[in-house]
Amino acid sequence: xxVTVKIFRYNPEKDARGNYVTYKIEAEPTDRILDxxxxxxxxxxxxxxxxxxxxxxxxxxxxxxxxxxxxxxxKVLVRDVGANITIEPLLGMKVKKDLIVDMEPFFNNxxxxxxxxxxxSPLPADGRERLQSPEQRARFDESTKCILCAACTTSxxxxxxxxxYFGPAAFVTAHRFIFDSRxxxxxxxxxxxxxxxxxxxxxxxxxCTDACPREIHITQAIGDLKMAxxxxxxx
Amino acid sequence: xxxxxxxxxxxxxxxxxxGPFLAFILHRVGGAGxxxxxxxxxxxxxxxxxxxxxxxxxNKVYTSPPFQIFILFCVLFHAINGLRITxxxxxxxxxMPHYRKIIAVEWVVFILxxxxxxxxxxxxxxxxM
Ligand code: SF4
Ligand code: FES
Numbered sequence: 256x257x258v259t260v261k262i263f264r265y266n267p268e269k270d271a272r273g274n275y276v277t278y279k280i281e282a283e284p285t286d287r288i289l290d291x292x293x294x295x296x297x298x299x300x301x302x303x304x305x306x307x308x309x310x311x312x313x314x315x316x317x318x319x320x321x322x323x324x325x326x327x328x329x330k331v332l333v334r335d336v337g338a339n340i341t342i343e344p345l346l347g348m349k350v351k352k353d354l355i356v357d358m359e360p361f362f363n364n365x366x367x368x369x370x371x372x373x374x375x376s377p378l379p380a381d382g383r384e385r386l387q388s389p390e391q392r393a394r395f396d397e398s399t400k401c402i403l404c405a406a407c408t409t410s411x412x413x414x415x416x417x418x419x420y421f422g423p424a425a426f427v428t429a430h431r432f433i434f435d436s437r438x439x440x441x442x443x444x445x446x447x448x449x450x451x452x453x454x455x456x457x458x459x460x461x462x463c464t465d466a467c468p469r470e471i472h473i474t475q476a477i478g479d480l481k482m483a484x485x486x487x488x489x490x
Numbered sequence: 491x492x493x494x495x496x497x498x499x500x501x502x503x504x505x506x507x508x509g510p511f512l513a514f515i516l517h518r519v520g521g522a523g524x525x526x527x528x529x530x531x532x533x534x535x536x537x538x539x540x541x542x543x544x545x546x547x548x549n550k551v552y553t554s555p556p557f558q559i560f561i562l563f564c565v566l567f568h569a570i571n572g573l574r575i576t577x578x579x580x581x582x583x584x585x586m587p588h589y590r591k592i593i594a595v596e597w598v599v600f601i602l603x604x605x606x607x608x609x610x611x612x613x614x615x616x617x618x619m
Contacts, residue, residue: 265493273493323506346501350493357492410505412514415497459575461510461589474589478582 258282258333260291262303263343265350273350275341276300284334288321288342292328292354305354312468315404318345319354325406325466345409347418360418361405367421367447368429373440391436398431398476400469407463407473413456420452423463423473430476434489445484454481509593517571523564527552555615562607570600 257279265273278295286294289307296303308314310329317328320343322336333340348356379385401424408414408422429448433441448454454477463473483489503515530548537545551557574596578585585592 267492320505323504346497346505347495349495352492357495360495410507412502415502418495458514459510459578460507460514462505462507464589465508465510472586475582475586478579478586481579482582 256282256284256333256338258291258338258340260295261339261341262292262295262353263350264303264353266302267352282333284332286333287329288326288331288333288336288340289317289328291333291340292342304352313402315402315468318404318406318409318468319343320345325410325462327404327406327468330468345405347409347411347415348405356409358405361408361422361424362403364408364419364421364425365403365428368425369432369440369444369447370428372432372435372438373443374437375439385437387436394436395431395434397471398427398434400471401427401431402469404468406466406468410462410466411457412460412462413458417452417456420456421448423457423477426454426457426477426480427471427473430480433483434479441483441489445480448480449484454484457481509590513571513574513593513596516567517575520564520568520571523561524568527557527561527564555611558611559608562611563604566604566607567600570596570603 258281260278260280261275262278263273264270264276278299280291280294280299282291282294287310289310292303292305292307296305305319305328306316307329308316310317312327312330315327318325319328320326320341321328321331322339322341325345328342342354344350344354344356348358348360351357374385403424405424407427408424411420411423413420414422426448429444432438433444457474457477459474461474464471464475467473505511507514530552534545534548534552537543537548539545552561574592578589578592
């Protein structure tokens with residue numbers, strides 16, 4: 256089938272602002288949007304820039320707006336979006352070139368969540384693992400699936416308005432550690448989440464939950480965090 | 491180097507969020523509508539106290555049936571949607587997985603209540619003619 260692909264282009268060395276370039280190419284309905292981009296880059300326009308790595312929905316590097324919604328280019332098929340495809344960079348981030356955005360603010364917010372296990376207690380008597388029951392693990396299982404693609408954070412109106420807002424991806428990371436029974440850094444993280452750029456700015460637009468390629472129930476995770484902040488309980 | 495991160499209103503409104511995003515936008519439209527109404531009300535009262543003609547003009551605008559229907563939309567949507575948000579916040583563990591169905595219920599309730607209110611406004615306006 257013939258597909259018409261409209262892509263946002265911006266070259267910082269030449270352009271004062273971005274513009275759209277339209278390409279017409281042949282593609283299979285089962286091709287992924289990433290294949291379409293590779294085709295254009297390989298055959299028509301070698302200067303087209305976008306991030307990709309694993310091409311299998313694992314690394315999280317190719318999040319972009321596809322027909323107006325944040326998606327991973329390697330997880331969306333042509334038949335899912337039709338013959339007219341518009342591809343744009345994520346919203347709310349500086350565009351460095353074409354579909355490549357500056358992820359620095361996103362990762363700065365991620366770092367504020369202390370994204371690693373905090374445990375200063377002595378090791379168990381046998382000196383081996385800190386055991387956890389399946390129920391304890393289930394409490395944060397969902398939030399371990401995050402691949403830091405930023406599709407959620409850049410679909411959030413609160414983040415569009417202010418990139419100091421930690422954003423849903425940071426909250427998912429906080430959730431992953433706060434509800435881990437082996438972690439001891441919950442109170443410190445909850446203090447950070449209570450700041451003005453924390454969970455209070457989540458106004459439940461659900462764009463994040465809709466955008467997440469890992470189908471994490473992000474708004475529910477944020478609800479867990481809000482409840483923990485109000486009640487002081489992690490159960 | 492790079493384009494600024496600003497998200498223009500057109501780009502924000504053009505984002506293809508689903509039903510919940512529409513509710514999020516309409517909630518803000520409702521809030522803005524009520525703020526406009528209250529401001530007009532305060533200004534018109536103030537102007538009428540001073541005998542300024544603008545007071546009467548403002549009064550005519552916000553007592554007109556189209557404006558009343560608009561303000562009913564704002565108040566009712568804001569209230570019903572606010573109730574939905576509050577319930578989801580409080581009972582999030584149980585209700586969040588069903589948020590799409592809950593929004594569908596919200597629309598049914600809203601359409602019934604708003605429809606009844608709008609018809610009453612129109613019937614009253616026709617009765618006055
Ligand atoms: S929560 Fe989902 S959308 Fe957000 S960064 Fe993680 S994988 Fe991406
Ligand atoms: S290229 Fe790795 S997630 Fe798409």
